[in-house]
Amino acid sequence: RPPPPPLLPALLPALLLPLSLQLLLLSFPYRSTDFDVHRNWLALTRHLPAKRWYLDETDEDNTLDYPPSFAFAEALLSNGLLPLFPAAESCSALVSTAVGARIATPACVLFQRGSVVLSASLLYFPACLLSLRLLRAPSSFLLPLTSSFGLLLLDHVHFQYNAPLLSLLLLSASLLSPPSPPPRSRALLAAFLYALLLTLKHLYLVLAPLYFLHLLSSLCLPLPRRLPDLLLLSAVTLAALVPPFVPFRSCLPELLGRLFPFERGLTHAYWAPNVWALYTFLDRALLKLSRFLPLPTRGTAGGGTSGLISASGLAVVPDVSGGACALLILLFLSFPLAAIWGPRGRRPRAFLLAAPACAMTCFMLGYHVHEKAAMTHVLLLALLAAAEPTRRHCGAWLRASAVGHLGLMPLVPPGIVYTPVKYALFLAHLLLCLHVSETAVRGPVLSRRDLLVALLLLLPVFLFAEVLHPLLLGGREGAEFLPLMAVSVTLGGLNLAVWAELHLVPDWIGIVPDLGRGTAFATVFAMCAFQIFAKATATALLAVTDSAWLWYYVIGDYGLYFAYLVARRDFVFFTPMPTAASYAVAPLFRVICKVITDFTATPQMRLPLMIGGSYYAFCLASSQVSVFAAVYAYTRYATPP
Numbered sequence: 001r002p003p004p005p006p007l008l009p010a011l012l013p014a015l016l017l018p019l020s021l022q023l024l025l026l027s028f029p030y031r032s033t034d035f036d037v038h039r040n041w042l043a044l045t046r047h048l049p050a051k052r053w054y055l056d057e058t059d060e061d062n063t064l065d066y067p068p069s070f071a072f073a074e075a076l077l078s079n080g081l082l083p084l085f086p087a088a089e090s091c092s093a094l095v096s097t098a099v100g101a102r103i104a105t106p107a108c109v110l111f112q113r114g115s116v117v118l119s120a121s122l123l124y125f126p127a128c129l130l131s132l133r134l135l136r137a138p139s140s141f142l143l144p145l146t147s148s149f150g151l152l153l154l155d156h157v158h159f160q161y162n163a164p165l166l167s168l169l170l171l172s173a174s175l176l177s178p179p180s181p182p183p184r185s186r187a188l189l190a191a192f193l194y195a196l197l198l199t200l201k202h203l204y205l206v207l208a209p210l211y212f213l214h215l216l217s218s219l220c221l222p223l224p225r226r227l228p229d230l231l232l233l234s235a236v237t238l239a240a241l242v243p244p245f246v247p248f249r250s251c252l253p254e255l256l257g258r259l260f261p262f263e264r265g266l267t268h269a270y271w272a273p274n275v276w277a278l279y280t281f282l283d284r285a286l287l288k289l290s291r292f293l294p295l296p297t298r299g300t301a302g303g304g305t306s307g308l309i310s311a312s313g314l315a316v317v318p319d320v321s322g323g324a325c326a327l328l329i330l331l332f333l334s335f336p337l338a339a340i341w342g343p344r345g346r347r348p349r350a351f352l353l354a355a356p357a358c359a360m361t362c363f364m365l366g367y368h369v370h371e372k373a374a375m376t377h378v379l380l381l382a383l384l385a386a387a388e389p390t391r392r393h394c395g396a397w398l399r400a401s402a403v404g405h406l407g408l409m410p411l412v413p414p415g416i417v418y419t420p421v422k423y424a425l426f427l428a429h430l431l432l433c434l435h436v437s438e439t440a441v442r443g444p445v446l447s448r449r450d451l452l453v454a455l456l457l458l459l460p461v462f463l464f465a466e467v468l469h470p471l472l473l474g475g476r477e478g479a480e481f482l483p484l485m486a487v488s489v490t491l492g493g494l495n496l497a498v499w500a501e502l503h504l505v506p507d508w509i510g511i512v513p514d515l516g517r518g519t520a521f522a523t524v525f526a527m528c529a530f531q532i533f534a535k536a537t538a539t540a541l542l543a544v545t546d547s548a549w550l551w552y553y554v555i556g557d558y559g560l561y562f563a564y565l566v567a568r569r570d571f572v573f574f575t576p577m578p579t580a581a582s583y584a585v586a587p588l589f590r591v592i593c594k595v596i597t598d599f600t601a602t603p604q605m606r607l608p609l610m611i612g613g614s615y616y617a618f619c620l621a622s623s624q625v626s627v628f629a630a631v632y633a634y635t636r637y638a639t640p641p
Contacts (some may be wrong), residue, residue, distance in 0.1 A: 003232065005620055014142040020426075021147070022117045025156040026110060028634040032411065034067055035159040037062040038074070039104060039113060042082065043094040045075035050247045056256045058094050068244035069199035070161075077115055085111050116155050120163040124151070127167030131174035135352075137386035145170075149429035150375045151404050153422060160410045162372060166379055168197040169204060173383060176214065177352035179250055181450040184229065187219050188236050202259050203373065205404055206362035209333055212352050214340050243502035262322045264368045266314075272369040273407045273491035279317065281489045294548060296637045318632050325367040331621050334359045336502075352387055357381040357502040358401070364499050373412065374404035374495075382433075389440035396501055398433055398445060401548045402493045405429070406458065410484050413464045423466075453494070461490045527620060533625040535598045541630035546637040553626070561594060562587070598623075 040062040044053055053064050053071055064071055078092055087107035089167040093329035094112040095103065126146040132138075151163050175190035194211050197204050220230040248255050290297050297315050313321075336357040340350045359377035363369055405426055412418050437445045473479040542550040566570045571590075572582040 011129070011142070014146045017143065017404060018125075018147040019117070019121065020153060022120065022156050025152070026113050026117070028421075030412055030415075031109070032155060032158045033062075035104070035109070035112065038159070038161075039091050039108065041074045042078040042112075043092050045071060046078035046082070046092040047094050054055055054251050054258055056249060059096055061595065063258065065261070066249055067199045067259065068201050069196065070201060070256075072244065073161075073200070079614075081115070082111065089286045111197065112159070113156065114382065116159070116163075120151075120155065122164075122165045124163035128170050131316035131383060132386060134171075134174040134178055135383065135387040136179055138389065138440055140439060141382065141386035142431070144433045144436055145379070147429060147432070149426050150372075150378060150401075151407050152425060153405075153412065154375065156370050156407075157422070160372065162375060165197060165201050165204075168193045168200070169207075170383060172197070172378060173355055173380060176348050176385075177387060179349075181242050184219060185214060185415070189421075190234060191233055192236050192240045195237045198539075199241060199244040201435070204376070205219060206329070206366065207358055207376075209330070210339060210340070210351070210358045214354075215304075217341050219293050230285060231550060252607075257452070262333060262367065266320050266367060268370050268514050269367055270371065270410055271488035271492075271496050272363070272371045273403070273488045274364045274366070274369055275492070275496070276320070276369070277488040277492040278367075278496070279320070279486065279499060280314065281492075282316045283314045284485075285599065290316065294546075296546070300355075300601075318629050320367075322367040325365055328365045328625070329362055329485075332365065333358055336361070348559075349384075349387060352380070352384050356396075356400075357499075360499050360502055361496075364495060364590075370406050374400075378404045385437065389437070390551075391443065391445055394437035394441055394445045395447075396498065398430075398437060398596055399450065399494075399501070399549060400498045401433060402454075403432055406462070407487070407491045409493075410465075411460070412485055414470050419466050441555055452606055457494075461486050511572070514559055531620065531623055532599065534627045538623070538630040541627075541634045545630070545634045549633060557593065558594070562590070 025576050036059075040059040041064055044064065046060070050071075058064055082092060083087060086106065087113035088105070090103045090105045091111060093099075093103055118487050125146055127140060132142055132145075151166070154162050169492045170188040172193040175186045175193070177188070191211065194204075194207070215233060216230075218224050219233060223230065229363055245252070245255075267276050267280055271280065286295055287297060289295060295316055336354040340354045340366040359380055363373050363377060366373070378397075378401050381393070381400050385393045385397040386500070391401050409422060409426075434445065467485050469483040473482065501590075538553070539550065542553055562571070572586040
């Protein structure tokens with residue numbers, strides 16, 4: 001086994017540079033309402049017994065909605081550190097929302113911002129260092145990890161505690177992804193750290209299927225020979241997961257209601273750049289078109305662009321429930337999870353290859369997702385790029401990092417002070433990551449297409465959002481949400497491309513495992529049957545409901561298909577004709593093949609790279625979902641004969 005690369009030369013700048021930036025940002029004038037949220041949590045953990053923490057509504061807008069271990073961490077700050085700073089005692093005043101927003105003294109602000117710096121210094125920096133040692137990764141990746149622009153913006157400007165939480169995730173993922181299969185003790189420690197993380201922040205529950213399947217297949221199978229390992233793993237997990245909840249057993253329903261508030265709606269007030277941002281934008285566009293086209297609507301169904309944290313209804317397209325989001329997530333998780341099940345899950349780096357795809361799947365399809373959730377897959381991709389610095393991994397990390405960090409920009413409002421600072425920090429960090437990646441790969445990482453996207457798409461959108469809109473449309477009623485919508489929709493489309501790239505890893509192409517010809521035949525036959533039923537049923541129901549809806553469905557389906565072919569650069573590859581004739585004839589060939597394939601499910605019509613991968617999975621999933629959407633449209637809008 002080769003010795004790990006030296007980290008000492010990179011240690012000093014990786015610690016001093018981010019720490020210097022964090023100390024400079026202590027006096028940054030902007031802070032979000034999350035500052036008042038955490039100030040109230042300090043107050044209630046200081047003055048109330050634990051059994052009242054999840055019942056108190058003195059500050060009705062800032063109630064405690066994090067798991068118990070995070071509440072105990074707040075109690076440690078309020079009862080252990082806060083008494084040492086008498087000038088910051090206003091942090092512990094248990095008051096209403098209106099009063100709490102006015103009592104934060106400069107000493108209180110300094111104390112809370114200082115607690116974020118302290119937690120990052122004591123937890124996140126050592127976690128990054130230890131993670132790279134466990135992965136035997138190049139030392140040059142330490143500085144991009146410790147100086148993460150996203151964490152700098154979220155924790156030290158916007159004000160949150162993401163770094164100490166992500167430190168547990170990085171350590172846990174690194175323990176499961178060494179160059180050789182990890183020993184049992186490391187796997188158990190990784191399970192303990194992940195379970196502890198869930199008691200600090202429940203949003204990381206989205207990675208539970210990945211942890212469960214990986215630990216089960218690599219540590220506990222085959223049964224019953226490895227039953228002791230399964231019992232030991234269960235005991236270790238429960239030892240971290242259960243004790244923090246014991247003091248709150250009398251108010252467990254209220255606690256769970258705070259952790260999972262499904263009444264807040266599909267999208268956050270500030271649309272996270274994911275699939276649902278595009279879906280909600282489609283709804284708003286169809287609502288505008290309903291003035292000219294015979295589209296059935298349900299009123300304005302306000303809230304989607306109100307900027308308020310509330311359930312935002314949809315006016316034209318079907319509403320999406322939390323259960324529907326969960327089903328979609330499980331469906332799309334099945335592809336990266338299949339790559340780690342069985343013997344393939346015991347390969348080195350198997351967990352780290354699947355983790356970013358799983359995290360980004362939950363970000364793209366999750367219910368009421370926040371922008372900050374993008375940091376999970378961005379940092380996991382950074383670990384993957386450090387562990388295996390290939391052009392593919394580094395490129396995926398850079399693209400996901402750029403899009404994910406740009407998605408955080410609306411958290412800090414435009415201004416003559418704020419805008420230059422946040423974009424200067426973003427560009428500096430992006431250039432640092434690019435330099436580190438190209439040094440590790442020993443060649444270029446980003447393509448000319450990436451540069452064109454940045455110059456022709458991202459630059460105009462953010463120029464409009466940060467400069468032109470405040471100058472030209474800042475005071476116009478009804479245009480307040482326009483820049484945020486432009487940013488979310490643009491970045492949502494780019495995130496969709498990054499997400500597809502993660503699902504096109506060669507190890508994951510092919511959705512039928514090598515379990516024998518009989519199993520493969522049965523699986524393909526079942527998929528074909530479901531495809532025929534779904535496509536034919538959805539088409540027939542939409543035709544009966546409203547012929548206009550059928551045309552929208554067909555145009556959207558084929559438009560997406562052609563866009564995918566253009567993006568893959570294989571639009572005309574099987575027409576050996578002159579260029580002009582190829583472009584004229586290729587659409588006809590493509591349409592004929594797609595119609596035959598969709599309505600007969602003939603797998604021979606698909607090419608090898610189409611049987612598997614992100615678009616094939618998307619077609620299967622969308623066909624099944626289209627049945628439910630068509631049934632909903634038929635029962636709600638169809639005219640009785």
